[in-house]
Amino acid sequence: MIPFSYSHDGTSPRLLKGLLYGFLAWCGVGGYFLRAEVRLPSVISDHMVLQEGSQVRWWGWADPAEKITIQSSWGESIEGVADSGGRWHFNMSTPKAGGPHEVRIAGTNEHVVKDVMVGEVWLCSGQSNMEWSGRQQLPQSLEEGPLAVLPEMRFFEIPKTTSQHPQDQCEGRWKVCSPETMPSFSAVGYFFGKRLHQRLQVPVGLIGAYWGGTPAEVWTPEKVVVEHPALLEAAGELEPFAWWPKDPGLTYNAMIHPITPYHISGVIWYQGESNVKTASTYRSLFTSMIQSWRDAWQQESLPFYFVQIAPFAYDEPMVAARLREAQTQSLSLPETGMVVVSDLVDNLKDIHPVNKRDVGLRLAHLALDQTYGDSKAGPHQSPTYQSHEIRGRKVRIQVDHAAGGLVAREDRITGFELAGVDRVFHPASVSIEGSALICQSDQVPQPVAVRFCFSNTAVPTLFSQQGMPLNAFRTDDW
Structure with missing residues (x-):
């Protein structure tokens, strides 16, 4: 029988030594199983959509210097290694739009990203x-x-x-x-x-x-x-x-x-x-x-x-x-x-x-x-202020993005105001001349500035022929 001696807390030194040797041996032989697995960001996962016809980035984490292989079902593949901090990223070409595809990302372990659309x-x-x-x-x-x-x-x-x-x-x-x-x-x-x-x-x-x-x-x-x-x-x-x-x-x-x-x-x-x-x-x-x-x-x-x-x-x-x-x-x-x-x-x-x-x-x-050059998809461009000219008591406003002219959705056009040198704005009446507007107010005999829907709550009544509202504007900076 092997004699045992005990420390003051009752633990055998030989037993401690044996446990220590066993732990070190396990780390040396079985430590492989402690290696960091290849990990992916959450955005690289099943059902993802990749940008078509592009160089897209694949990235994640692994052991430093670990070899990473990426293979796609559309025929592209790439290999590389993680850097000294355990990070890796590679670019890969994507095909034309379509799918579903699969992408395999392998190191010491493997991820298969399924149902990938492009x-x-x-x-x-x-x-x-x-x-x-x-x-x-x-x-x-x-x-x-x-x-x-x-x-x-x-x-x-x-x-x-x-x-x-x-x-x-x-x-x-x-x-x-x-x-x-x-x-x-x-x-x-x-x-x-x-x-x-x-x-x-x-x-x-x-x-x-x-x-x-x-x-x-x-x-x-x-x-x-x-x-x-x-x-x-x-x-x-x-x-x-x-x-x-x-x-x-x-x-x-x-x-x-x-x-x-x-x-x-x-x-x-x-x-x-x-x-x-x-x-x-x-x-x-x-x-x-x-x-x-x-x-x-x-x-x-x-x-x-x-x-x-x-x-x-x-x-x-x-x-x-x-x-x-x-x-x-x-x-x-x-x-x-x-x-x-x-x-x-x-x-x-x-x-x-x-x-x-x-x-x-x-x-x-x-x-x-x-972005895609489809100008006939539908309306989106609102008419915008381009310039103005003061003609006595009237102000002529030229509007951009108003092909075919402007139209009023109400009997009375609202939202326009004129001001003189006193900087006090008064409601103005408006008439339409194609893509131009003529503004005047009896209360402003010498206008110097014009505003349209320049408030918190103003809702426009002027639109393009395509149904887009005239954008709010002002000609002053007061």
Whole structure:
């Protein structure tokens, strides 16, 4: 019998030594089983949609220097190794639109990503008017739900999340569009995607990253705001609320940054209501945000199409008018586009207009025209102010994007105001001359400035022949 001696706590030193040797041997021989498995981000998963005809990125994590092999059912394959930090990423060509495909990603273990479609991928982002869906009992979502049998349309919705630092991973999974999944996805996004799918006849993938109430600052990288004194000051003026974040970068870090390696065709955006009180800096903030996203995606010409905020009875006068003006001015950034929805409001006391179908359709027609060259898909371009000329008591306004002339939907055209040197605005009467307007007011014998629907709640009565509302404008900067 082997004699045992015991330590003061009753444990045998020989036993401890044997356990230690056994553990070290297991680590040396069986440690292989402790190696990190190949892992994928959640956005690379079953039912995903890849951008057609592109170099798309595949990425994930593994052991440092681990060999990774990717094989696709369309004939492309690639090999490489993880870097010293255990990260890997490779680019692979995608074929023309179609599917379903499979993609095998192998290292020490293997992932088979199934039911992969190739088509068009768009990001849908913003605040509540982008988020609104059947979850909020939106009638159009509930009505459309039973009809939403679109197996080639897919959704990836990112849960509301914040982070102080940019993240590499987010939660979520791809879902096939069906009567069960459609009602909980963005209504604007769904109607946008459905129209693209109908017109292009290709699979469509929609990524949803939205959060009601959020200002644009939270969707902008913190550095962009902090390094711009005016933007930083405006961010400090935002009111805190219990239901959404307000600090720069928080949702960008957690909900946008993780998907920036994923190749997309473009972005649709509906936001601005939470920035009306800081409208003077919104143009700079918004265009900086767009540029930062393009930089992150490494797509300098990434299309970015947005919705102008709708009429609503805000507490402070003129704040929405100034925000809409800032949105219009943001169109100076290349590869952007805006749809006007001031005519799609049935309740000026509801900040969430219920007609989301026409919003989505206008965005889709804009994308089909500007991104895909389909100018006949449907109307989207609102008439806009081009120039004006003062002729005595009258002001002649030239309007752009009004082919065929302008039409009034009411007996009396409303929303126009004139002011003289006293800067006091008075209602003006208007007559139509093709794509030009003649404004005058008995109360303003010497006009110097003209405004149209420049208020929080004004709803236009002037439209293009294609049914698009004249965009609000002013010729002064008072």
